[in-house]
Amino acid sequence: KRSAYFIQQNRGKQSLCLDMKKPAAVELIKQLIPKFDVMVENFAPGIIASMGLDYKTVSAINPRIIMCSISALGQTGPLAHDPGFDFIGQAYAGITSLIGEEEGPPYMPMVAIGDVSTGVHAMGSIACALLYREKTGEGQYIDISLLDSYFHCQTVGVELYSASGGKHELKRSGLHHPLLAPAGIFKGRKWHIIILAGFDQHWPRICDAIGRPELASDPRYANAASRGRHRDEIIKLIEDWLMSMPDDQESIDALRARRVPVAPVLSVSEAMNHPHLIERGTVRTINDRILGEFQIPGFPLRFSKFPDELELDAPFLGEHNEVVLTKYLGYSHDDVARLTADGVLHGAHH
Structure with a gap:
């Protein structure tokens, strides 16, 4: 079977498809280890070791190799052997608790931020390990978890709670930032619009945009702290202005002209068709077989x-069985056919 999701995640890869329950498949991996710089595995903790491919074994075969294990909750710790996916790590990291309305339950976002972030952390750590190897000649083992990557996204909450001795804890606050104003999602005539203008340099600009320049010197809004205390008033001021404008694009243009950080809240399809994303290649058209x-x-x-x-x-599963084994191990066509007949190798029919 082949899906658009599989294609997106596996472009540019070659596929060697093995039944890792077969001892001969494990031996094939051991033969390949000396040929490569990096080995990445995504099994649950302990599984790769049960196959005889733990880092101690792998590094004995190739001391220069970088081995990276990516898991949901990490290779060590009380939760290490629990099953997990993106939203599990998100919940344990305190991220889910911050999403939703202030008085309501937490929400689950429909995007796998942790899956992507963990992969990026893995890529960065592998690059660092390769640079270290170039300087020392030594490989090493990397333990990357989805939970740790999510917790690293806590750019404010952890230090806010700790440094205040537990007096201040970041909580979900719905459409608007709990401390800064104006900073949140505002209702326009038809669209939702995000405006992030909570810093002092932005306040006079937004006052000018909404036709209320006198508010820039109003003591109620003199600084970030006082604007935060009058957040509801500011929200009403801005939403009244948005509703008074001919259309939402004109409102956005007025704010952009004054360099106020602003954006429409686009749907996926709207983002895909936005000229900026198209011009930069952020949206790419491909042709699959x-x-x-x-x-x-x-x-x-x-x-x-x-x-x-x-x-x-994107490859088909097992599409490159013969290519890989011939190139790196010198296997013949008959060798590959025998391994396929024995169930060691698998290839998808397409």
Whole structure:
């Protein structure tokens, strides 16, 4: 089976498909280990060791290899062996508790932020380990967890609670920031609009935009703390102005012209069709061998020495069995056929 999700996550890869319950498959991996710089595994903690492919074994075969284990909750600790997915790590990290209305239950966002963040953390740590190896000649083991990556996203909450001796704890606050104003999601004539203008330099600009320049010197709104105390008044001022405008785009244009941070809250389809995302290649159109043409998120990194768009194709499972084993281990066509007949190798029919 082949899905758009599989294609998005696996472009540019070669697929060697093994039945890891077969001892011969494990031996194949051991033969490949000396040929590679990095080994990444995503099994539950303890599984890779039960196969005989723990870091001690792997590094004995190739002392220069970087081995990275990615798991939900980490390789150690009381929760290490619990099953987990993105939202499990999110909940344990205190992130879910911050999403939703102030007086209501927490909400679950429909985007796997932790899955992506954990992969990016893994990529960064592998790059650092490779640089270390270039300087020392030594490989190493990396333990990356979804929970740790999510907790690292706590840019304010942890230190706020700790440094205040527990007096201040960040909590969910619905549409608007709990301390800064104006900073939140405002209702326009048709759209929802996010405005982040809680800092002192932005306040006179937004006062000018809404036609109330005198509010810039009003003592009630003199600084961030006082504006936070009068948050509800400020929300009403801005939403009244938004409703008085001919349309929401004109409101956004007025704020942008004064360099007030503002954006429409776009749906997925609206974001896909936004000219800025299209021009930068943030939205990319690809052509798959089975599903045909469709759009995916483009590569978010821009390298000056790399092509803007590599022509990457997603593999079928086991598509490169023979290519990999021939190139790296010198296996013959008959060797690959025998391993396939024995159930060690698998390949999808397409």
